[in-house]
Amino acid sequence: MVNLIIDGKKITANKDTMILEAARAAGIDIPTLCAHESVSRSGACRLCVVEVKKGNRTKIVTSCLYPVEEGIAVETKNERVLNVRRLVLELLLARNPKSEVIADLAKKLGVAPQPRFIPDTDKGKCILCRSCVRVCEEVVGVSAIGLSCRGSQKTVGPPYNEDSAVCIGCGACAFICPTGHIEMETTEDKRKIWGRTFKMKACDVCGRYFAPEDQLKYISKITGVPLKELAICMDCR
Amino acid sequence: MKKISTIDDLKKAGEKGLKSLFPDGVKIVVGMATSGIASGADKVYTALDEEIKKRKLSYILAKTGSMGMDFIEPLVDVIEKDKPRLSYGKMTPAKVPQLIDQIIKGNVDKIRPLYRIDEEDVIITGEVKHYLVGALPEYLKDVPKISELPFYKKQVKIVTRNCGIIDPENIEEYIARGGYFALQKALRTMSSDAIIEDVIKSGLRGRGGGGFPAGKKWQSCRNAPGDIKYVICNGDEGDPGAYMDRSVMEGDPHSVIEGMIIGAYAIGAQEGFIYVRNEYPLAVANLTKAIEEARSLGLLGKNIFGANFNFDIKISKGAGAFVCGESTALMASLEGKAGEPRAKYIHTVEHGLWDRPSNLNNVETWVNVPVIITRGGKWFSEIGVPHSTGTKVFSLVGKINNIGLVEVPMGIPLKDIIYDIGGGIPGGKAFKAVQTGGPSGGAIPAAMMNLPVDFDSLWEAGSMMGSGGMIVMDEKTCMVDLARYFIEFLVSESCGKCIPCREGVRRMNDILHDICAGKGKEGDVELLELMAKGIKDGSLCALGGSAPNPVLSTIKYFRQEYDAHIQKKCCPAGVCRALIRYEINAKKCTGCGVCAKKCPTECISGEKKKAHKINQKKCIKCGVCMESCKFEAITVE
Incomplete structure (x- = not known):
């Protein structure tokens, strides 16, 4: 101690x-x-x-x-x-x-905007804390996003800002982002994140869309659990 | 070549090297460091080669590094048996035939040598080697000795001991000047503790900028648990205007290697890395060759000097990021990751490269090691001043007559460097300030010219030693513009990891740009000072931690210039374009029309032989008119 x-x-x-x-x-x-x-x-x-x-x-x-x-x-x-x-x-x-x-x-904390600093218009809500990059690498394990450029030009996103082939659409990055910069839109059978649209899987029991198909395939691959056993949502298990 | 495994092998190689350094016939040596090549040394070399072949002479033609006299490159040295070594400056291919004529005839009538070297102190062994044997030839009586030149008088060459003397590609010449004897001594006669003790006793402090005691660092790394350890040489010199390490890596690569092997033995490392920026192609080439040669002679590899010690070195080329000079960023880059620093609460001597204990020192620090081992820590500690021992190499650049590399004992007054060695300010202008420590350092004003140049005095003055850049400024330098320049450099070199550096330095830059553009606001200086405090305290690494220094030091010593820009909207030095105007003095103008011809925007008009005028609306304030006027009729306000 x-x-x-x-x-x-x-x-x-x-x-x-x-x-x-x-x-x-x-x-x-x-x-x-x-x-x-x-x-x-x-x-x-x-x-x-x-x-x-x-x-x-x-x-x-x-x-x-x-x-x-x-x-x-x-x-x-x-x-x-x-x-x-x-x-x-x-x-x-x-x-x-x-x-x-x-x-x-x-x-x-009683801090007001400094009038001498002209507000940026191109940085969104990202503070470059890199929590998203770390969760994608350390927890999810796919490293679909990373940091590019240097200094104030630095941005976060998939390589070359093109569609990532390894992203599984899990949304961990959006979940961990402290400022809500990362946009994820889920509508019934589709989820949009980082410019890619993922097909959602419907639960074999209740029919509710609960996870991107790519995510389930990835989990199956790394855990060895057959894909069909992952076809049921958390509520119905 | 036969492997070197005993002191006798080393001596034999040294004898060969001596024959090469002091040949029987005529030898011509061209300074072919980057500074020489930039001034045309390669063309001079080719011309010499052709001339020697044309005349069927049996002269030896060789290359060497830089003597540091960059203001007078290309340098060509002529060595003749028993005669002083003669140095010729500002050589051109056109002068080559005359030079050869002079050598044949035995005179120095047409092309005067800059200086002669009668004998040479070999710093590492303490020996004196004589070029001149017997009486000085009559025709050389008027040629000054090198020791009489103001540029050299106050210099002490330890780090640059071989630069401009030996052929960097010839290991035997390095050995002839005492090279690898320190390694033999360390490996065969000293325990690692004794080596570390000697380095601690020497008082050697890290030359990369931090000034941390090298021996203590070695000790921590030696004591850190772990079987696999690394030594690293930081050759990522990135300050604008600094090129000390480049010159040493180019001109004396074996000294870096030898220092590293000794360090590795003391620490218990098996592998070493030299991280050198790819913008230094000649340094990379010479280091590569030197490593290969050392390896082929058994000075790198297994059982070096028959000792139970294996060690090898790899070169890693950096892509030129300033931040990679920071130790943790450098190690990240070595690992193949983005060059970003991490918090150093856990030291790299315990968890460094690949999480192993790693000892990183700068080029200059490593190069001091062989000298400390041969001459002893005590000998070294007596050079310089008590808390800053030894010498420091500076690249003296900017508004100074003698631009070049200088090596001085620590504690030398600033004015000795500027006036005696540097030869003062060109054009009769007044000396205003000197920036030490590059973008991380600060400007020291002319009023503090007696300041001793050592780690602690510079720190107290609001600057720092840094790696050794020394940028001299005259009265025509605007200090606000200078601070803006360095801050702009740091904005583009910030890695972007932490907010105070990435965002804070950028905002400081915006404010400085505003001040230089006449848009400064009342309270800007106070805001800059407050931001500087937060950035210094809050940044993750030393780049951010020292980034505000150029601003703080210029505010401290040149506050009136900031006030003039902000309140009076004028730039006293006549630099900031938005705040100045060029005027033609009608009384002095002869109407020659030269300025009107040179003006890129054609904004100067007037009748022939009558005073001309500048159309201020079209003027872009480039200053070409003022430079071209022979009658000093154009002024800047």
């Missing part, structure tokens, strides 16, 4: 626990956009920054990636931390002016 102080509170946490989890377990709220329990962490959004004091030295770290250490003192809301968080939110408000999630978070 490791002893540390967060915002003046004495806290004991398991070794290898990240500061973020240790703080949350102690009822201290740290905002995040890109830390999701299902995927590995990238430290991209920088909202979860905190200040760590170790001996006489202080530094700003991302709490989602920094494991607890014996004797450190963590500040989650001091001026230096809030300055980074405010900047990040001002930058995101300008990048993704249409994102309700960012607008709500900014409002909650």
